[in-house]
Each structure stands twice: as structure tokens, then as C-alpha cells.
Amino acid sequence: MTLQERPDRENLADTGLSETPAERVSYLRAGHTLKSWLLTTDHKRIAILYLISITFFFFVGGAAAALVRLDLLTPAGDLLSNEGYNRAFTLHGVIMVWFFLIPSIPNTFGNFLLPLMIGARDLAFPRLNLLSWYIFMLAGLLTLAVLILGGVDTGWTFYTPLSSMFAHGQVVLAATAVFVAGFSSILTGLNFIVTVHKLRCPGMTWGRLPLFVWSIYATSLILVLATPVLSITLALIAAERLFGLGVFDPAVGGDPLLYQHLFWFYSHPAVYIMVLPALGVVSELVAAAARKPIFGYAFVAGSSMAIAVLGFFVWGHHMFVSGQSMYASAVFSFLSIAVAIPSGVKVYNWTATLYKGHISLDPPFLFAMAFIGLFVVGGLTGLILAMLAVDVHVHDTYFVVAHFHYIMVGGAVSAFFGALHFWWPKMFGRRYSLVWGRLSALLIFLGFNLTFFPQFLLGYLGMPRRYHVYPPEFQVLHVLSSAGAGILGLAYLMPFAYLFYALRYGPPAGDNPWGVTGLEWQTRSPPPKHNFDAVPVVDGPPYDYHVEMEGDEDG
Amino acid sequence: MSDFIALWPGAASAYSREVDLLIGAFTVLIVALSAPVFILIVVFATKYRRGKPANRRHAPDRNVWLEVSWTLVPFLLLIGFYIWSTHLFAGLYHPPAEALEIDVIAKQWMWKFRHPEGQGEINELHVPAGEPVRLVMASQDVVHSLFVPALRLKQDVVPGRYTSMWFTADTPGTYRLACAEFCGADHSVMGGSVVVMEPADYARWLEETGTDRTLAAEGAVLFRQRGCSGCHDPASTVHAPDLAGLYMRPVPLESGGTVIADAQYLRDSILLPQAQIAAGYPPIMPTFANVLDEEEVLKLVAYIQSLKGGKERQ
CATH class of the missing domain: 2.60.40.420 (Cupredoxins -  blue copper proteins)
Incomplete structure (x- = not known):
């Protein structure tokens, strides 16, 4: 890839590139006032705003998880009341799903990297991007209001008629918060889709898009198509609760299963909103670590799209014991097996990419390896759950809890940390300690497995989820799980120490510290306000690393 | 199994042992599918570490059949398990008549x-x-x-x-x-x-265990107490369907079509009588949704089920 000059290099306003000298140095130097951050339309600054906000919510949600795990150290419910425990896990779920996982990779790294990776100076709608952050923060404040006003105790799933007619907590306020957050998702998704379609630089054809861009594109489609269904559903809950409109409660003429269908029609694709960007990150990390083109680029890109589409047709696998028709269950079981195939293709292709590569064991790759390991366990236990006869037993038990944490925490959060370690030098222009990075990757992997593996056993033993009080024979496994959660919590805190340290004391990163391909590595670290000094032109495939072939002279 | 730590749940039916067998066999399959990934990642990361001399020359052609096979073989194996599991599951929907x-x-x-x-x-x-x-x-x-x-x-x-x-x-x-x-x-x-x-x-x-009355007998009392018998008694002057022998019989509907008078239909007809009106009868029955609780509905349904058909001979 080469950088080509536009015709009128002198007229910066015409070229649309960074104008003032400070802006040309770095986006971080383009204004130091609070206003320059809170009213910025620079996608990179908005990404940092998101990074700070979701980190805050990650700790709030993590604190709720810590309460839950502490309470489960003993079979009797002695730390919290039954009601308090229910509020704690509901808060954990609501915050982690809508205020950390869904915005995590798309809104931070997607925002930061998407224009850089396709050679654009910003997203298609920079002001909409800022609006999306404000909407997100409004939703976050509403959620904190729920917390202060006493919480909500329906579980993050808001099942009716419990939520609409029976629960005592701040259900309407919590539903409103999630409703509002939905608009942020939709706007971000729309922005990304338009950006990928319209703002690719010369030569950046669809077949040359980095795989991270493909996965963000697929994610955006889901965001735009699925989120409205959730919004409507939550509005209906509020209508039933406030005005007694009979939609979901049979006592007023509604149908509780209708709610479950609508909810999972959003919430299953939502799992892919969380994990598709993670898959994209890992594709980048694996190629960078192996210094090889991704094996089967078209398959990996296509599998992201296949997952996005198939993901819309498997929601019924959450309802095998709900009383839905036996034939519906059989169809959903089959489709759930089918959706595993594109995921499997990715994993096998990553492994094949490593074959005869030049593999570095730097932190980003260790996080990618942790991701692959945990994602494989999470995915395969998902296949177990897709088996109807097994699901009847393990549905709504800790087996399910373990399974989705392997995907959403082991998978998505590991990828989030992998992305943070890979692109940190680009975002802030500083290197961090590789030793500490490797150590935290290792501790996160071990702590995670100690926390969640025992939960598979608990689930098969018949420990239902959302249980405050449990039979004493389950205690040993619960204590192991809580101990693992302690390690995991500390391991999640570690990167904040050395990454913040690096922010001030780390050595300068240079433009391309990992020696990898990709447009984002061709500009400075941190990038100038409008990303590139000249509009880049792409003239080769992505991941254009040298590969030794049989019969070559060298090697 | 020790009291200290439980690792496998007890099984109390032939069905539960079949589920155990299914998950055991399936676990073997998924371990077999994932082991190559785990082993190869570690092997490659060691063998092809950056800076370490190794033979890194690739064959000039891609092996397409290899790629197709690692998609197809797991899928076919999964289909086998899908059939097994769905077959077990379908059994849950077919209770023996004498249960x-x-x-x-x-x-x-x-x-x-x-x-x-x-x-x-x-x-x-x-x-x-x-x-x-x-x-x-x-x-x-x-x-x-x-x-x-x-x-x-x-x-x-x-x-x-x-x-x-x-x-x-x-x-x-x-x-x-x-x-x-x-x-x-x-x-x-x-x-x-x-x-x-x-x-x-x-x-x-x-x-x-003390038994007051059978469910159906309690239902018979309710049937009179709540005034059902005023219309549905065969001797009543009101034009209402006769309930004797109704259970599991096809009922033609005013709106066209037919339903089988199963427990769900009987329940709905008590609580939502306007939803499915039997052909030839005026829609005059009031709802009992706010009058009866679930237990009373169950008793009434049990009573109606117990009414043997007078006209029907089987």
C-alpha cells in the first residue's frame, strides 16, 4: 500500500485533512478543554468517551457480580436478603449486557478503528455519533437512577407477567433505560453501515476490507434490525404495567409466551452483537501475531455475515421447555446446530493461519489464544444446549450460566482486552509493559476457568440459576467458583494499572510497533485529527505478509 | 457419591439414564472436535515462534478438500446426535394413555x-x-x-x-x-x-392421607355453587351445550372449524367463553375469569371430564 498525494496539497480545506498544526500532531492535542471533548465530533475522541463510560459500567456490573459470588459462598442466603440478591443479579445482567457488552467493542474500537481501517477521515455522520454517546449516557444515568431508587428484581430478561404485573421494583424505569439505550445502538449501527458503504478510500474494495470491518458491518446490521423489536417489547411491558393493557398477562387477556418470543428475537441476535466484533478482533490479532494472511479470508468474512443472518432464526432455542410446540423446538434445535458451522469455520481457519507462521507471544496474541480456548468451550457447550433432550435437563441451570459466560465474558471480554492491548499504542502513542500484559492474559484465562468451569458441573447436578439459597452438597463447587471470581476480578484490574502507567511513562510507540499491515498502522500514533496526511490509496489485498512458498529462493 | 462434593446427579428413571448416555457420548464428540484446535494452537505457537528457525514453506496449492471436510464431517456427526436427541425429546410429548x-x-x-x-x-x-x-x-x-x-x-x-x-x-x-x-x-x-x-x-x-373428596366430586359441588348447572344442566330451559361426554369430542364452532374439547378448551371456555363459541348456541355465557382461581378451574374441568356421555356410545 502506498500513500498518494491528492492534487491540491496546499489547500487543506479542499483536501479535508487536519488543518491546524496541533491537529496534525495528534487528535489528543487538538484541544484540551472539557468542551473540546464533550462537544467533539472526532470519532477517535468519541471512542475514548465510550471507553471511559463503559469501563465505569463494567465496574458497577462487576461490583454486583462480586456481591452475588460472595453471597453464594454459603448455601444459606446470609449476606443479602432474597429480594436483595435478586436485585443484585438483575443489576449485574442489565448493566453488563446493555451498558458494557453491547457497546464494548463496536462503540470503542469500532468507532476508533473503522474510519482508520478504511482510510476515511471520520464516520459518515460525526454529529450523529456524538448524539449516540449522549443518548447512551442518558440511558446509563436512568439505570443508575434505578439503582439508587431501590433496583429492579425481574432478571435482565424481564419475563412477563412477573415484570409487568407482579414485580415491585423500578421495572418501568429500567425498561425505559434499556429503551433509550436502544436508540444509541441503532444510530451507531446506521452510522457504521453508511460509513462502510460510502467512505472507503480509493482501492479499498469489499474484498480488501479488514476482517474487523466485516464483523463490525455484520454487527451493525443486527443492531439496526433487531433493536427496534426490543424497544417495542419493552414499551409494551410498560403499557401493561402502567395502564393494564393486556398483552402478556393472561389475567388481562395476554400471552406470556408472546413476550418470550419477542424478547429472544432481539436477545439471541444480541449475543452475536457481543461476539461478532470479538471474532473480528481475534481475526486481526491472529493474522498480526502469525504475520500471515488469514487462511480463507472469504470464508471468515462470509461466516460473519452467515452468523448475522442465521442468528435471527434460532431464538426459539431459549424456549424448549416453555410450552412451545414440539415441532418448533425441533426446527430451532436444528438451526442452532447450523449456526455453529460458521463459528467452527472461523476457529479452524485461525488455527490454519498459525500453521508455519511467525508467531509472537506478545499480549495481544495471548488474549487471542485465551479467546479461542474459551470461545470453543462456550460454543461447544452451546451445541450441548441445542440438543433438545439435554436442554430439558440443563435449561435454566448453572450450565446455561456457565455457557453464556464462556461466550460473553470469556469470549467477548477477552477479545476486548486483546483489542485494548493491540491498539493501545495506536490510540495513545505509548508502549506498555509486555511482561505485565502477558501475566494479566494468563491470570484472566486461569481465573475465568476456575470461576465458570465448576458451574457446568453445578448445572448438570441440577442447580437452577438465580438461586440465592441452595442445597449444601453444591457448596464446594460454589466456593471454587467464588475463589476463581476473586482471581478474575484482580486480573481484570491489573491492566488498568500498567496501561495507565504507560499513558504517562511508557516509551513512544512509533507508527507501527507490531510491524503489521493495515491502514491504521500507516498513520502516526496517536493519529492526527483527520487520520491521514493524505488520502490513502490501497493497491493490494489485506494481510499482505510475505509467505514462504515451496520452490522459493529464500527461507 | 460423597456428601462433601457431588459430581453427578442421581438418576431415577430409564429416561434419565438415556439422557446421561446421550450427553456422555456427545461430550466425547465435542472433545474430539475441539482437541485438534487446542493441541495445534499450542504446537504451532511453540514450533513457529517468531525468530525460531523452522521449515515454513507452504505447499503451492490450497487443499480445498481439507477445508470442505472439516466443515462437513462435524456437521454430519452433529446431525446424528440431533436425530438421537430429538427422538428422546419427542417421547416426552407422548405420554402413555394409562398414565x-x-x-x-x-x-x-x-x-x-x-x-x-x-x-x-x-x-x-x-x-x-x-x-x-x-x-x-x-x-x-x-x-x-x-x-x-x-x-x-x-x-x-x-x-x-x-x-x-x-x-x-x-x-x-x-x-x-x-x-x-x-x-x-x-x-x-x-x-x-x-x-x-x-x-x-x-x-x-x-x-x-386424608381425602375429602375427589377432584371431580369437588368440581360437581362447584358446578352447582357457581351456577353452571343453571344453564348446562340437561333439564335447564336455557339453550346451552350439554356437557355430558363432551371431553375429547370434536366441537363445531360458530366461526367455522372444529376444535377438540381437551382440557385447554374446557378451561378457555370457562374463562374466555366468547373466544370459541360452539355452533348453534347463543354467545350468552359470562366469563368466570375473576370468579374462579386456577384450582377451582381444575376441579370444574375434572368434573366435566368425568361426565360420561349419555348419547355417545363408545
Whole structure:
């Protein structure tokens, strides 16, 4: 890839590139006032705003998880009341799903990297991007209001008629918060889709898009198509609760299963909103670590799209014991097996990419390896759950809890940390300690497995989820799980120490510290306000690393 | 199994041992599918570490068949397991006709069971070993889920409809029973036990347990008390359907079409009488939705089921 000059290099306003000298140095130097951050339309600054906000919510949600795990150290419910425990896990779920996982990779790294990776100076709608952050923060404040006003105790799933007619907590306020957050998702998704379609630089054809861009594109489609269904559903809950409109409660003429269908029609694709960007990150990390083109680029890109589409047709696998028709269950079981195939293709292709590569064991790759390991366990236990006869037993038990944490925490959060370690030098222009990075990757992997593996056993033993009080024979496994959660919590805190340290004391990163391909590595670290000094032109495939072939002279 | 730590749940039916076999075999499959990934990643990361000399020359051609095979072979194996598991699951929807029918009412936060002769119990369910038992379940308030780990069975209990679950327990003993669907504050203590007994012991237990009246007999009392008999009695002057022999018979509807008068239809006709009107009758029945609770509805349905057909000969 080469950088080509536009015709009128002198007229910066015409070229649309960074104008003032400070802006040309770095986006971080383009204004130091609070206003320059809170009213910025620079996608990179908005990404940092998101990074700070979701980190805050990650700790709030993590604190709720810590309460839950502490309470489960003993079979009797002695730390919290039954009601308090229910509020704690509901808060954990609501915050982690809508205020950390869904915005995590798309809104931070997607925002930061998407224009850089396709050679654009910003997203298609920079002001909409800022609006999306404000909407997100409004939703976050509403959620904190729920917390202060006493919480909500329906579980993050808001099942009716419990939520609409029976629960005592701040259900309407919590539903409103999630409703509002939905608009942020939709706007971000729309922005990304338009950006990928319209703002690719010369030569950046669809077949040359980095795989991270493909996965963000697929994610955006889901965001735009699925989120409205959730919004409507939550509005209906509020209508039933406030005005007694009979939609979901049979006592007023509604149908509780209708709610479950609508909810999972959003919430299953939502799992892919969380994990598709993670898959994209890992594709980048694996190629960078192996210094090889991704094996089967078209398959990996296509599998992201296949997952996005198939993901819309498997929601019924959450309802095998709900009383839905036996034939519906059989169809959903089959489709759930089918959706595993594109995921499997990715994993096998990553492994094949490593074959005869030049593999570095730097932190980003260790996080990618942790991701692959945990994602494989999470995915395969998902296949177990897709088996109807097994699901009847393990549905709504800790087996399910373990399974989705392997995907959403082991998978998505590991990828989030992998992305943070890979692109940190680009975002802030500083290197961090590789030793500490490797150590935290290792501790996160071990702590995670100690926390969640025992939960598979608990689930098969018949420990239902959302249980405050449990039979004493389950205690040993619960204590192991809580101990693992302690390690995991500390391991999640570690990167904040050395990454913040690096922010001030780390050595300068240079433009391309990992020696990898990709447009984002061709500009400075941190990038100038409008990303590139000249509009880049792409003239080769992505991941254009040298590969030794049989019969070559060298090697 | 030690008291210190449990690693595998007890099994109390042939079905539960089949589920164990299925998950055991399936676990072997997924380990076989994932082991190459785990092993190869570690091997490659060691062998092809950056800076370490190794033969890194690639064959000039891609092996397309290899790629197709690692997609196709796992898929075909999965289809095999899909058939096995779906077959087991389908059995859950086909209870034997002679199954002992026990009614279950779930409410925040207790389980109420009624045996056919009227014996009632709360949070404890006694069943005979070796005989098929079918639970017909209704919820008074929110969604609950009856979960018996030793039977590897679970079924949501949904307000507004009947769900059912059947099993043949074969090993006498006491097993845990729990609510698996989050149902509010005391969800985690909405549990109890299933006591599987030798049939003779079960019969003795039925005798010893106080029985007031059978469900159907209680339903007959309600039928008069609530005024149902005023219209539905064969001697009544009001033009209302005769209920004798109605159960499981096809009913032509005013709106066209036919429904089978199963428990769900009887229940809906009591609570939502305007929804499906029998052909040839005026839509004059009032709803009993706010008059009867789930338990009373179950009793009325049991009574209507017990009415043998006068005209019908089978």
C-alpha cells in the first residue's frame, strides 16, 4: 500500500485533512478543554468517551457480580436478603449486557478503528455519533437512577407477567433505560453501515476490507434490525404495567409466551452483537501475531455475515421447555446446530493461519489464544444446549450460566482486552509493559476457568440459576467458583494499572510497533485529527505478509 | 457419591439414564472436535515462534478438500446426535394413555399437588415406582418451572394454559424438586421433593392421607355453587351445550372449524367463553375469569371430564 498525494496539497480545506498544526500532531492535542471533548465530533475522541463510560459500567456490573459470588459462598442466603440478591443479579445482567457488552467493542474500537481501517477521515455522520454517546449516557444515568431508587428484581430478561404485573421494583424505569439505550445502538449501527458503504478510500474494495470491518458491518446490521423489536417489547411491558393493557398477562387477556418470543428475537441476535466484533478482533490479532494472511479470508468474512443472518432464526432455542410446540423446538434445535458451522469455520481457519507462521507471544496474541480456548468451550457447550433432550435437563441451570459466560465474558471480554492491548499504542502513542500484559492474559484465562468451569458441573447436578439459597452438597463447587471470581476480578484490574502507567511513562510507540499491515498502522500514533496526511490509496489485498512458498529462493 | 462434593446427579428413571448416555457420548464428540484446535494452537505457537528457525514453506496449492471436510464431517456427526436427541425429546410429548394423572398448581412460592382421588399435598409429591405418571400443570400467577434433576425433566408452568410432563420413575427414594424459572422474591426456596415409592407403599400412603373428596366430586359441588348447572344442566330451559361426554369430542364452532374439547378448551371456555363459541348456541355465557382461581378451574374441568356421555356410545 502506498500513500498518494491528492492534487491540491496546499489547500487543506479542499483536501479535508487536519488543518491546524496541533491537529496534525495528534487528535489528543487538538484541544484540551472539557468542551473540546464533550462537544467533539472526532470519532477517535468519541471512542475514548465510550471507553471511559463503559469501563465505569463494567465496574458497577462487576461490583454486583462480586456481591452475588460472595453471597453464594454459603448455601444459606446470609449476606443479602432474597429480594436483595435478586436485585443484585438483575443489576449485574442489565448493566453488563446493555451498558458494557453491547457497546464494548463496536462503540470503542469500532468507532476508533473503522474510519482508520478504511482510510476515511471520520464516520459518515460525526454529529450523529456524538448524539449516540449522549443518548447512551442518558440511558446509563436512568439505570443508575434505578439503582439508587431501590433496583429492579425481574432478571435482565424481564419475563412477563412477573415484570409487568407482579414485580415491585423500578421495572418501568429500567425498561425505559434499556429503551433509550436502544436508540444509541441503532444510530451507531446506521452510522457504521453508511460509513462502510460510502467512505472507503480509493482501492479499498469489499474484498480488501479488514476482517474487523466485516464483523463490525455484520454487527451493525443486527443492531439496526433487531433493536427496534426490543424497544417495542419493552414499551409494551410498560403499557401493561402502567395502564393494564393486556398483552402478556393472561389475567388481562395476554400471552406470556408472546413476550418470550419477542424478547429472544432481539436477545439471541444480541449475543452475536457481543461476539461478532470479538471474532473480528481475534481475526486481526491472529493474522498480526502469525504475520500471515488469514487462511480463507472469504470464508471468515462470509461466516460473519452467515452468523448475522442465521442468528435471527434460532431464538426459539431459549424456549424448549416453555410450552412451545414440539415441532418448533425441533426446527430451532436444528438451526442452532447450523449456526455453529460458521463459528467452527472461523476457529479452524485461525488455527490454519498459525500453521508455519511467525508467531509472537506478545499480549495481544495471548488474549487471542485465551479467546479461542474459551470461545470453543462456550460454543461447544452451546451445541450441548441445542440438543433438545439435554436442554430439558440443563435449561435454566448453572450450565446455561456457565455457557453464556464462556461466550460473553470469556469470549467477548477477552477479545476486548486483546483489542485494548493491540491498539493501545495506536490510540495513545505509548508502549506498555509486555511482561505485565502477558501475566494479566494468563491470570484472566486461569481465573475465568476456575470461576465458570465448576458451574457446568453445578448445572448438570441440577442447580437452577438465580438461586440465592441452595442445597449444601453444591457448596464446594460454589466456593471454587467464588475463589476463581476473586482471581478474575484482580486480573481484570491489573491492566488498568500498567496501561495507565504507560499513558504517562511508557516509551513512544512509533507508527507501527507490531510491524503489521493495515491502514491504521500507516498513520502516526496517536493519529492526527483527520487520520491521514493524505488520502490513502490501497493497491493490494489485506494481510499482505510475505509467505514462504515451496520452490522459493529464500527461507 | 460423597456428601462433601457431588459430581453427578442421581438418576431415577430409564429416561434419565438415556439422557446421561446421550450427553456422555456427545461430550466425547465435542472433545474430539475441539482437541485438534487446542493441541495445534499450542504446537504451532511453540514450533513457529517468531525468530525460531523452522521449515515454513507452504505447499503451492490450497487443499480445498481439507477445508470442505472439516466443515462437513462435524456437521454430519452433529446431525446424528440431533436425530438421537430429538427422538428422546419427542417421547416426552407422548405420554402413555394409562398414565396416572396428577394435577399441579404453581403459585408464588409453593407447589400444590392433587392426586386423582383427591389427596392433596404441598411441596411434596408422592408417586408410585414403575408406573407412568403425568403431571397436568397450571400457574396461578407468573411463569414457574417444575424441575426434577433426578428425572432430567423440567417443564415451565405458564399462566393461562395447561402444560404437562410425564415420567416413569423406577428407583424408590426421595429426590429434589425445584422451581427453575425465576418467579420473584422467594424463587430459590420454592422447592420440595419427589418421593418415589413402591406401588404398595403408594397405595398405603394414599389411604392414610386424608381425602375429602375427589377432584371431580369437588368440581360437581362447584358446578352447582357457581351456577353452571343453571344453564348446562340437561333439564335447564336455557339453550346451552350439554356437557355430558363432551371431553375429547370434536366441537363445531360458530366461526367455522372444529376444535377438540381437551382440557385447554374446557378451561378457555370457562374463562374466555366468547373466544370459541360452539355452533348453534347463543354467545350468552359470562366469563368466570375473576370468579374462579386456577384450582377451582381444575376441579370444574375434572368434573366435566368425568361426565360420561349419555348419547355417545363408545
